Amino acid sequence: MPGGDGAWGALVCTGPAMALPSAGLLPGVLLVADALALVLLAPLVPVLAPLGVMGVWLEAALRFPVLAAATWLLAPRRPSRATAAAVTVATTPAVFGTFQHLLGPPGAGPGLLAAAAPAWLGVAHAAAALALLAWAAPPAPGGVPETPGDIPKAPDTVWRTLALTWEERKVLGAAFLCLVLAIVGEMSGPYVTGKVLDAIGSGDGLTTGAVGMVAAAGATSVLFSGCRGSFFTLLEARLRQNLSFRLFSHLVHQDLDFFQGTPAAELLAQFSLEVPRVCMSVPTGANQLLRSLIMALVVGTFMVGLAPGLALLALLEVPFGIATHRIQSARKQALQRSMMEASARTAAGVQESVAAIETIRIFSAEKEEEEQHRCNLAKELKLKQQMELELAFFTIVHRVRGDWE
Incomplete structure (x- = not known):
């Protein structure tokens, strides 16, 4: 609105920008501290190596105090998750060493990080840095402010959403039952098909019962998958x-x-955008969580029984997939929030201009109003372009992971 000292000429259209996370220095500090701790633990390698798994965990316990103390060097800018990062860095080699001992070939015991090649130290800290990036709360892009500081955020939003979902526990229970039956049908399909092929190979021939079992397995999966949806x-x-x-x-x-x-x-933006988003995220998240959990348990059990080495290799890919999904979800939420606030700002500007059209005509401020509206639309366009670019990037990442698998 007109009325400031040259305020109309100071309009600047700014696009989305990302700020450096506050935990940007933490990975470097942990890397230096861990290298120093491994140098100090080098004389204890002959003592810890014969202990096997216990020695690996003792090494992790001895490295952790050094890593935790190093995080306090960043005070007063110490990140809130610095202790969790130190625990992650200390226990990651021990955890994967334990899985190697349990699932690897006979005689493949875990090795100490202090006696391993320096590249393994870099791999462990790269995983920790990726976890920090995944769990860091990204800033809202586009210079669009989030909730103002004088408006308190609801601390129990998640619990309220879960309580609201629990009121529909009968529908949720029916969906879970259909999910279990659909997975049973999906997993029994290859098993029944293998039995039929074995029967054909042994000379028994193709019977009506065998065909019926294959058809029943497929029909069960399709039917209950539709019911679940x-x-x-x-x-x-x-x-x-x-x-x-x-x-x-x-x-x-x-x-x-x-x-x-x-x-x-x-x-109006809150009602038209936030309500459908919350109501969509809860069923979608529950559907994906339950299906992934059951599939992981069933498939993981078969993989460990058939090929423990391949199960360990598949397990190594899980953290990368979780971190990628976490980063994508956080970025998507931040961009959607900024897009919603930018849309609300544009709509509010239009309403104010229409309500004050007489004042605008008196001061001949039509050009300034057009420039302000153009800037608001440009911000929305840049946010939309950034959302599409990030979606394309994460799509490529997911396809590369699928090809690797």
């Missing part, structure tokens, strides 16, 4: 109905000061 869709619809009603009921009981300080466009 239907129940999760029903859960999403009921969550949206309940959450929308509760939010509206809470809104109409607010004080008048709340409505005077909150633009109507922001409230």
Whole structure:
């Protein structure tokens, strides 16, 4: 709105930018401290090596105090997850050494990091740096502020969402039952097919019962997979109905000061974007979590029984996949939040311009209003372009992982 000292000429359109994480120095400090700790532990290698798994864990316990003490060198800028990072760096070699001892070939015992090649130290710290990047809360891009500092955030949002979901526990239980039956049918398909092929190879021939078993396994998987999706869709619809009603009921009981300080466009954006996103994330997350958990348990059991070495190799890929998904989810949430706030800002600007059209005409500020609206639209466009670029990047990463697997 006009009325400032040359404020109309100071409009600047800025695009999305990423700030350096506060924990940027932590990986380097941990690497130097760990190298020093391994030098000090070198005389103890002859004592720890004969202990096998116990020696590896003793080495981790001796490295941890040095790593934890090194994190305090960053005070008062010490990151909040510095202790967790030190624990990760100290225990990662011991954990994978233990899996190698349990799942590897006979006689393949874990090795001490102090006696290993320096490259293994770099690998361990690269995994820790990736974990720090995955768990760090990324800043909101585009210069769009998040929740203002004078507005407290709800500390129990997750628990409220889970409590709201628990009210639909019957639908969730039915979806879980269909999920289990669908996985049973999916896993029994290859087993039944193998039995039929064995019967054909032994000369028994193809019987009607064998064909019926294969068809039943496939039909079970398809039928209950569809039922699972239907129940999760029903859960999403009921969550949206309940959450929308509760939010509206809470809104109409607010004080008048709340409505005077909150633009109507922001409230509309919250209802039109946040409610569907929350109601979609809960069923989708539960569906993926339960399916992945059951599949991991079943497939992992078969892999360990058939080829322990391959199971260990597949286990090494899991942290990278988790970190990639974590980074993608965090970046997607930050960009969506910024996109929603930018859209609300653009809509609020349009409403203010329409409401004050007479004042704009009096001061001949049409060009300034057009420039302000152009800047708001440019910010939205840049955010959308960044979302598409990051989506393309993570799609390439997922396809590369799929080809590697």
